[in-house]
Amino acid sequence: SAVISQKPSRDICQRGTSLTIQCQVDSQVTMMFWYRQQPGQSLTLIATANQGSEATYESGFVIDKFPISRPNLTFSTLTVSNMSPEDSSIYLCSVGQGANGDTQYFGPGTRLTVL
Amino acid sequence: AQSVSQHNHHVILSEAASLELGCNYSYGGTVNLFWYVQYPGQHLQLLLKYFSGDPLVKGIKGFEAEFIKSKFSFNLRKPSVQWSDTAEYFCAVNAVNTDKLIFGTGTRLQVFP
Numbered sequence: 001s002a003v004i005s006q007k008p009s010r011d012i013c014q015r016g017t018s019l020t021i022q023c024q025v026d027s028q029v030t031m032m033f034w035y036r037q038q039p040g041q042s043l044t045l046i047a048t049a050n051q052g053s054e055a056t057y058e059s060g061f062v063i064d065k066f067p068i069s070r071p072n073l074t075f076s077t078l079t080v081s082n083m084s085p086e087d088s089s090i091y092l093c094s095v096g097q098g099a100n101g102d103t104q105y106f107g108p109g110t111r112l113t114v115l
Numbered sequence: 116a117q118s119v120s121q122h123n124h125h126v127i128l129s130e131a132a133s134l135e136l137g138c139n140y141s142y143g144g145t146v147n148l149f150w151y152v153q154y155p156g157q158h159l160q161l162l163l164k165y166f167s168g169d170p171l172v173k174g175i176k177g178f179e180a181e182f183i184k185s186k187f188s189f190n191l192r193k194p195s196v197q198w199s200d201t202a203e204y205f206c207a208v209n210a211v212n213t214d215k216l217i218f219g220t221g222t223r224l225q226v227f228p
Contacts, residue, residue: 001161031214042205042218043159058215092159096214102147102166104216108158 002027002095004107012113013083020079021110023093028073031096033104034066038089046091049076083114117142119208121219128196128226136191136222138180138206148189149207149216150180159205165189176200201226 003026013019023032032049047055047068055068070076080087090111094104120139128134140146150162163174170182180191189206206219 033214042220045215048214100212101214102209103161103164105161106159
């Protein structure tokens with residue numbers, strides 16, 4: 001499976017600021033995804049990062065709050081904008097691999113705390 | 116809408132005990148099924164998956180899972196757990212030919228020596 005890295009691994013931010021999280025893969029992948037794991041909860045898909053087009057967002061997530069870039073097949077960023085304490089979560093990127101990209105492998109995550 | 120239920124939120128076992136973690140999903144169509152594991156301080160790893168064929172699938176570290184279509188279940192099993200199996204286990208489902216992976220709430224397993 002691909003090796004996935006994320007930066008930063010953790011951060012503590014002030015309310016009202018924004019943070020950009022980077023996801024780097026060691027091979028070209030078509031499908032990249034961003035998830036959120038809130039404290040004590042499971043993973044929730046935020047959006048699918050599409051190369052060369054806008055991301056596809058899940059219900060409850062909007063581009064203004066979580067802008068995503070996908071400039072090439074090995075890299076994506078997720079920005080958490082105008083943060084509030086409710087945005088404190090672990091943010092994970094994943095890539096789809098396999099015959100139809102239907103097996104997802106996850107990065108190590110970014111632990112975000114908003115004060 | 117699809118959903119995944121993991122009824123065991125926290126399981127505590129002694130080493131060498133047998134393990135079975137329940138996973139049920141709701142979706143009427145064909146699905147792919149996954150178990151992921153997150154060891155303390157580590158990232159989410161794929162434990163095993165089922166796409167089609169033999170409903171009994173084997174994964175890493177001696178884990179296996181059985182897909183029972185009539186029960187919409189995909190329970191994870193291990194005959195004899197070890198202390199190193201202490202982790203959080205997530206069941207996940209996606210409908211075939213879709214990208215969206217739906218996760219269960221996770222089961223925290225603690226194994227004591």
